[in-house]
Amino acid sequence: MAGPPEEYEAQERELERLRRRVSELEREAALREDTDEVSLAQREELLRDAERVAHLGTFTWDIQRGRVTWSEELFRIMGLVPGSIEPSPEAFFARLHPDDRERLATVTAQAARDGAVGPPPEECRLVRPDGSLRYTRTSAVTLHDRVGQPCRMVGGVLDRTEALEAEVKLRRALALLEEAQRFAQLGSWRMDPLTGELEWSLEFRRIAGIPYRGETPLL
DSSP states (O other), X not given: OOOOOHHHHHHHHHHHHHHHHHHHHHHHHHTSSOHHHHHHHHHHHHHHHHXXXXXXXXXXXXXXXXXXXXXXXXXXXXXXXXXXXOOOHHHHHHTBXXXXXXXXXXXXXXXXXXXXXXXXXXXXXXXXXXXXXXXXXXXEEXXXXXXXXXXXXXXXXXXXXXXHHHHHHHHHHHHHHHHHHHHHXXXXXXXXXXXXXXXXXXXXXXXXXXXOOSOOOBO
């Protein structure tokens, strides 16, 4: 089975880099007196990063004050005009698919209450106002104040819809190729000259009498 496209893997690496950078910025802000001014600078830098990364929306949740901000990209992922509604945990969860809503709300509330580093990455579906679905992965970190209490949650929502659609199309193409080889009784193989990795098609295995157990043979 083919893995996700390279673009999706690059987005995953960028999401992890962004999470670390946000954590650093927030910790720097906690050590300064003028937190409002520093917070504005953080949000501006975060917005620039978020818009540079395709299909990645970001959010901050001030747990103690109950204030939430969303990046423009997060609004767009949800199918909303940036600034059209007031960001809040309730507004975000309302956009989740009913089958995913309770699960994500539970892990998020537990992380905010117990001060865990953050809810683990969660796969969830967002329902846009027009009824279309976006397949996303949500990841966050929980930050703490000077006395160790959870004070802020920062995270990202990665829109994986296009990457998943590309993967589905690739699987269908491979299935059609396997079916065509079976009808033509024509097998194929591929070798990486650098690593020596050798891949055989299912029909090549059948013709050669090689059993298939799901592994890729290495010679």
